[in-house]
Amino acid sequence: MPGYSLTNYLRISRTGRPTGEQTVGAHNNFKRTICGLCNGGCGLLVKVSHEGTIQGVYGDPQNPWNKGRICPKPMAAAQSLTSPLRVRYPLKKDRNGYRRLSWEEALDYIAPRWKEAREKGGNSAIAAIISKIGGSHSKFILNVFAELTGLNTYGTAPVCYESERKIRISLFGSAATPNPLSDALEARLVILLGNNIAQTKAGQFPWLKEAQRKGTKLITIDVRCTETARQSDQFIQVRPGTDAALGLALLNYIIENQYYDAEFVEKHTLGFRELAQAVKSYTPEWASAVTGIELNTILNLGKELATLKPALLYPGRGVCCVNNGSHALWAFEALMAILGNIGKPGGGIVSHIIDYGKLQGLIPEQLKAKPEVKYSAKELYEAMLDGRIQLFYIAGNPVATWPDTGLMRQALRKVPLVIHHTLFFDDTSAEADLILPATHWLEEAGAQASVHRVLQWREAVVPPPPEAKPAAEFFRLLAKRLGFPQEYFPSAAAAAWELECRYTPAVSGISVLAMKETPGGISYPCRAGETPRRRLYSELKFNTPSGKIELRQQNPQILPVDLPSYSDPLDSPGNDSRLKGDYPFFLSTAKVAYHYHTQNQYSAWVRKVEGPYLEINTDLARALGIREGEKVEVETPYGFLVLPVKLSTALPPLCLFTQPYYSEGGMGLKPANYLYPNAVDPIGGNFIQKNLQCRMLGFGGGGEHK
Amino acid sequence: MKMLIDTTLCIECQACVVACLQENNYSNLVPRIKMRIANPRNCHHCAEPACVIFCPHGALQKINGGAVIWQEPLCSGCKLCLTFCPHGSVNYDIQRGAPVKCLLCPERLAQGMEPACVAVCPTGARLFGKDEEILNLVEQRLHELKQKGQRVYCSPGGKAGDEVIFILLEAGK
Helix, strand or coil, X not given: CCCCCHHHHHHHHCCCCCCHHHHHCCCCCEEEEECCCCCCCCEEEEEECCCCCEEEEEECCCCCCCCCCCCCHHHHHHHHCCCCCECCCCEXXXXXXXXXXXXXXXXXXXXXXXXXXXXXXXXXXXXXXXXCCCCHHHHHHHHHHHHHHCCEEECCHHHHCHHHHHHHHHHHCCCCCCCCHHHHHHCCEEEEECCCHHHHCHHHCXXXXXXXXXXXXXXXXXXXXXXXXXXXXXXXXXXXXXXXHHHHHHHHHHHHCCCCCHHHHHHHEECHHHHHHHCCCCCHHHHHHHHCCCHHHHHHHHHHHHHCXXXXXXXXXXXXXXXXXXXXXXXXXXXXXXXXXXXXXXXXXCCCCCCCCCCCCCCCHHHCCCCCCCCCHHHHXXXXXXXXXXXXXXXXXXXXXXXXXXXXXXXXXXXCEEEEEECECCCCHHHCCEEEECCCHHHCCEEEECCCCEXXXXXXXXXXXXXXXXXXXXXXHHHHHHCCCHHHCCCCHHHHHHHHHHCCHXXXXXXXHHHXXXXXXXXXXXXXXXXXXXXXCCCCCCCCCCCCEECCCCCCCCCCCCCCCCCCHHHCCCXXXXXXXXXXXXXXXXXCCCCCCCHHHHCHHHHHHCCCCEEXXXXXXXXXXXXXXXXXXXXXXXXXXXXXXXXXXXXCCCEEEECCCCCHHHHCCXXXXXXXXXCECCCCCCECCCCEEEEECCECCCCCCC | CEEXXXXXXXXXXXXXXXXXXXXXXXXXXXCCCECCCXXXXXXXXXXXXXXXXXXXCCCEEECCCCCEEECXXXXXXXXXXXXXXXXXXXXXXXXXXXEECCCCCHHHHHXXXXXXXHHHCCCCCEEEECHHHHHHHHHHXXXXXXXXXXXXXXXXXXXXXXXXXXXXXXXXX
């Protein structure tokens, strides 16, 4: 692999030369696969018994992306496959509980109702949450089905990266990660913004450590001194929800001092003058007061941005899943642009949005259908409550992972037919009329994309439970019942990929065989007959209307405002600055390395590691007389939850943190989303999961105990 | 052979804890190690193990390779090892009435493999190797870290010392 010092990496971080044998011993009974969780692209070796059960999951020493190291998630994922809560056959809810169905019976029930819902209410009468739809086979089939039926689909974007997606499309014409994570080795500076990659992509974190050893400066900007911050060369602590102030001030500093790349700006951007004008009042002095960051720190950061090139920006959920994150994302990504840090080895932006483009030309125009109305994720609740949604297919767990759990439950109860295609019987299953058994990525073959901008092929490691079917199969069978041409619904994953890549330009040169034969997979874009490209924008061509980076957005259909500005988190959706006295703290949810969404709750090992908690600053706890382990009631204007306290010096006194993964089905706890409203960032549309006003009852908040 | 646990490289991902649970799954569900930077708990396989000295039944023994192992048939579940371990690194499985601690993966070592926790560690915070290699590395790391102004120290080590060496940050900011 050109450009990487893989052997150096191996030597530096281990004693002696590690071989496969040191990690996993002789390789018989081991099956190779690629983890399907965080999109890090880690290679796995799975020990499988003769009976076809998983005995252990290990890192694959031959995979160049993780070189035999893994985070705890895939081990837990393998264990959860055999959880007693695994759904193994179709279930239909009736008055007495649940009745077991065959797939035939289930489809007999679903198909006519699917048809009727569309006939009576239009294409938009059906919605689908597809965040856990499965691997590439299921994603492809679902996309085909959606094109044929005008189905409104909702993936993880509304919860995870919608604001990032909208801002990056506005700036660059595409949301996908411009640079691979491996570019860190070639950067002189990496800025991690609201990004705790040491937890969220622990298996891939070594790339940043290796970059550091080579001399890259790693700066973490965050509200808490996270595990990532501790490993960085510099940690800049910022007040919650004020990152945009820092970004805008850095733009101001770079522009006022003419540290930007004038030639790059002239040739490749649009709207620079307007941006410069917009940030004129956002001085570093102003930002220092807003963010709580020392003025010198801001000025030095500006100087380093001006001189340490190429540089990478890697924004995380901390600036995306908040009520004012769009401005921060816009400011910082625009900053990279005016510095000329785009499309270069080590220069650009890394993101975990790893799409490779939409299907083009597979479905003939006359067969395509469109939804009459595309509801936003926020609007979906209302559409369910007032009967506009007649049928909801859910592959995911929105009752736990979408905000305002109470409202989501109410809304789902109003939908006449809710189908839950799931691995586990979870909180969402409890609201479903029909529950279908899904397959796991360990049980599927498919192409796996990665934050390194590569596609790797995986084979199934173990067979699924006999009646479990992937979404690919469900939609294939449903499409047959509904009379759609079967040629668009290949039943095998490899055939599906070959069809998909033929009609997806960016991956048209990536066959299953090529992926299998290339260690570490193949970079995309890779058009048929061309060499794979490691990153986007090397030719500085952008898919925007002007073909340039659009610092200013003139089309209100793309973004409702034309330039970034500062919005106080207390005056942004979900919060109300007038309630500051009653709700003096901020509540945020943050991920940990051993959980993935709500899935790893079903792993007995992971439950042993640690339980749910409310993390509180140690000094605050002392002042309020709260002890470690004590149960405390945390309340927002929308709900309350009782949690045991965990003390920490890593977070500021104003901030309380909890985890987003626990739920009633998994750990017998109301999800943290009981506390969050159905509110989104007004520009980017991301649901908020952080910086929500809250109080602890009985402590420093006033208000009566209800 | 020695193990180095360098908490300055630890990102608290818990891969080691879960890998250990996976490795010992058929035995019990009680974690054998805890990995928090401020307070890591892992059997040190001490040079002079208190648990071995105080075990009335000889169920705990220090073997040639340096590991302190536990033999179930000899154990009465009396919990003296828990009580006397100076590192609080012996856990207890109530269901089986047995102590649970790191045994340095004897089956893996017998096959020439690294302990399960070392094999997974993404940052190389856990390393395993020959005595000399590890001791040299400890010296190197301590020097590197002190150069950077980090206030670090290592748990008692040396050729005749514990099999598990920790690099720890001094408490307080």
